[in-house]
Amino acid sequence: MNRIKEIPFFSHLDKNGLKKLNDISTIKKYNSKEILFFEGEEPKHLHVLLDGVVRLYKTNHKGNQIFLHQFLPVSLIAELANFENIPYPATAEFTCRGEVLRVDYKKLEEGFFKNPELSFQIIKSLAGKLKIMSEVVTNEIVLTSEAKIAKFLVENGELFSSLKNTKVASLLNLTPETLSRTLTKFKKQEFIRIDDGLEILKLDDLVEMYAN
Template sequence: MQNLRTIPMFSKLCDEGIEKLKEISTIRKYNVKEILFYEGEEPLYMHILLSGTLRLYKTNYRGNQIFLHDFKPINLVAELANFENIPYPATAEFSSSGEVMKIDYKKLEENFFKNPDISLNIIKSLASKLKIMSEVVTNEIVLTSDAKVAKFIYENEELFNQLKNTQIASLLNITPETLSRSLAKLKKDEIIKIDEKQNLTILEYEELEKLFV
């Protein structure tokens, strides 16, 4: 097992605490497309993403995936389900190979939650999740499809050129056809440029930002 003090929330644990933590934890490797947990499963473990990228999504009544967030290491994943003792509200799937630390939640709660450093890190993590959910609500309810595309390009110009249009559309919860129409509008208005190799360049940052603020 790796040096657990490299994980911020455990960095100040004493040697005895580290040994107790090892006794209630396992580290597992996952491959691309493997599922960490499914929407509706009971939360028996607290999960800490140590490496790789984890995609969180919900599935609607039509069976379509609604993208929520990509988690990067080092990060707690869906810890609210542990605290509230509710089923996982979404599915977590690896979009790259990775590693996760799985901690027996009941034993973690019994032995470690009185530690102020651990409690503070958990509170910070929950606060960051609230911000993520606020952004999800804004993207899905407030922003139009054109605004979602503009915001994604503005914030992720380099990433945009690394992904396929189908992947970008999936991240934005829109169809590839809708994405193509939005890009065509931006190109026509000379806000962006797309060359013969399909590489995108932002020409007018201020005009692009106006579309989603």
């Protein structure tokens, strides 16, 4: 109950509302690599990530994972499936131990959807998701690998420096080989330098590669 009060999503609820919400929800702990839900599964709960990190991915025809997004607390996860009453469109997996609030969706719908503040929060969340998906489309369909990498270097330089290349490659849905080759190319062109962290030497040239 105290946990629920701290969720920005529900923080505006009054005592009665909190109690009702508490009655239809449970908190569940997960370990790293545990699956919150599989692509294709029927949703019964609304999941609110309280703690830990969840990665969302689809699986392609060859069985490779296509990374879509990484969720940090506190966020709703795949609420689309609840609202549209469709199977989960992707798989959600914990990358470290964490916790979710599982809310019985049917009961939530009955009791809470008249609440304007909650509606507003849901709108925010959905719009955010839509933005994410739109970016996925841009990154995966519109951009070449080179452009994807250039964009990532410019926009996530810090993160790049802190991660192994294999990890970066998987975030970008590329093979480590492609990433490696592209990075050496960028180094040869003197767009970047890498020693103990990324240094961008020719920002404009990098940006040019993905912006239009």
